[in-house]
Amino acid sequence: MQTIKFFKQSPVPVEFHKPVMVQALQLPPVEKRLEAILAAGCNTFLLNTSEIFLDMLTDSGTNAMSNQQFSAMMLADEAYAGSQSFVRLLASVREFFGKEHFLPVHQGRAAEHILAEAFVKKGDVVPMNFHFTTTRAHIERMDATVRELIVDEVFKTDSDEPFKGNMDIAKLEATIKEVGTEKIPFIRMEVTTNLTGGQPVSLANLRAVRKVADKHGLLLVIDACLIAENAWFIKQREPEFALFSLAEIIHEMAKLADIVYFSARKLGAARGGGIVTNDEKLVAKMKDLIPLFEGFFTYGGMSTREIEALAVGLKEFTDELVISHMPQSIAHVVNTLKASGVPVVTPAGALGVHLDAKKFLPQVKSNQYPAGALAVAIFITAGVRGMERGTISNDRDPVTHQEILADMELVRMALPRRLFSLSHLQFLIDRLQWLFANRELIGGLKFIEEPSVLRFFDGKLAPIGDWPNKLQAKFKKDFGESL
Numbered sequence: 001m002q003t004i005k006f007f008k009q010s011p012v013p014v015e016f017h018k019p020v021m022v023q024a025l026q027l028p029p030v031e032k033r034l035e036a037i038l039a040a041g042c043n044t045f046l047l048n049t050s051e052i053f054l055d056m057l058t059d060s061g062t063n064a065m066s067n068q069q070f071s072a073m074m075l076a077d078e079a080y081a082g083s084q085s086f087v088r089l090l091a092s093v094r095e096f097f098g099k100e101h102f103l104p105v106h107q108g109r110a111a112e113h114i115l116a117e118a119f120v121k122k123g124d125v126v127p128m129n130f131h132f133t134t135t136r137a138h139i140e141r142m143d144a145t146v147r148e149l150i151v152d153e154v155f156k157t158d159s160d161e162p163f164k165g166n167m168d169i170a171k172l173e174a175t176i177k178e179v180g181t182e183k184i185p186f187i188r189m190e191v192t193t194n195l196t197g198g199q200p201v202s203l204a205n206l207r208a209v210r211k212v213a214d215k216h217g218l219l220l221v222i223d224a225c226l227i228a229e230n231a232w233f234i235k236q237r238e239p240e241f242a243l244f245s246l247a248e249i250i251h252e253m254a255k256l257a258d259i260v261y262f263s264a265r266k267l268g269a270a271r272g273g274g275i276v277t278n279d280e281k282l283v284a285k286m287k288d289l290i291p292l293f294e295g296f297f298t299y300g301g302m303s304t305r306e307i308e309a310l311a312v313g314l315k316e317f318t319d320e321l322v323i324s325h326m327p328q329s330i331a332h333v334v335n336t337l338k339a340s341g342v343p344v345v346t347p348a349g350a351l352g353v354h355l356d357a358k359k360f361l362p363q364v365k366s367n368q369y370p371a372g373a374l375a376v377a378i379f380i381t382a383g384v385r386g387m388e389r390g391t392i393s394n395d396r397d398p399v400t401h402q403e404i405l406a407d408m409e410l411v412r413m414a415l416p417r418r419l420f421s422l423s424h425l426q427f428l429i430d431r432l433q434w435l436f437a438n439r440e441l442i443g444g445l446k447f448i449e450e451p452s453v454l455r456f457f458d459g460k461l462a463p464i465g466d467w468p469n470k471l472q473a474k475f476k477k478d479f480g481e482s483l
């Protein structure tokens, strides 16, 4: 990694890219922000980008693309079958993962759908370090369950443990003993773990999981959405790999898995996704599902332009100057906020800045959705769209319909790759510091329209009491104007 040293200024992350094409932004006044979030049912997914200043909802499909990717898109070879664009992508995928077979899909959850259909049956249990929303939904759709076996340290949001995405090997052994290998279709490792704050997995831990899988004859599947950033953390934090290139670390990780799948909305800064493996028998189990659900084997639901962009994007994702920008930007915001007492998830991970809403809003009970309420308050304060990653993101228990209270109530402000400038980060820090100073004004939320599956996407909520108005009034008083 190239780190720039500073003479008199405190060090900040320096961008190794420049915007060669720009999109104008606007910051609507606070009255409009309040109006917009209430009309959106206090759900940031239901806002329009015309109402938003900085869109930190997700890094999925929102990364800035390079001029190299755009130029490759012009070479797209439009064909239903046998497109040369796919030939180029296949070569790039093989080089990136070091695996031979590639089944293209239209996005990450489509890969999860194929894996669930091919391997998971009723009554099965899928051990994993941590679930992702779409992963769990696809496994539960098969009447199977997810078992989360992440290290306990992860629930301590204020920590300096370097690999809080690790699986607890003793818990894995105990689960296998309890459930029996015939009920375990595969073990799933998510690198990094999205819902716990983009926390990385160490190579030592992946090796240990592989050893257990071998001992019991189980498959190991890696969700590789953020494998490049995870590799960067391994290089930074696991001394054995300090001198390895990102490409080498990614190969080491992929080598340990029987199957690797990914969303190209994240990995490769494009769209689409895929499933890769070296095992022809595993390919045979999944292959027929590709033309059925996704499209022909040489596009899998992706447009040829996306395929070209991904072929180039994967090459760029082994470049440390490209990959380090996101985690370094996150670390800048996290460390600055932490120093001023704002409760953030540490150590800084990948994907975004994660606020600990339980600590930020101790007055809001879990069943009044502290993370959802904090996301609403951030939008009113800053016009920044974050995402609730707490109890609202858990659907109710499918059998008892009881609320499943999340272990952690996080608000994520995603920092898509190469997108935001340092001034955007400084603005975010400033507004979050103001909000923290005024946190006692914030109250809870209640559902007014609640879908039964993936309710966080389009469920509608309302504030309990008129706290959003009070927050707006305080904002105007302190800033003297409405921006």
Ligand code: F0G
Pocket (backbone or CB within 6 Å): 057, 058, 059, 060, 107, 108, 109, 110, 132, 134, 135, 190, 194, 223, 225, 263, 264, 265, 273
């Ligand atoms: N797995 C992980 C770890 C993810 O983070 C995502 C998506 C998926 C699978 C599904 O991929 O969206 O292409 O279907 N995460 C996005 C997010 C939605 O906002 O974190 P997809």
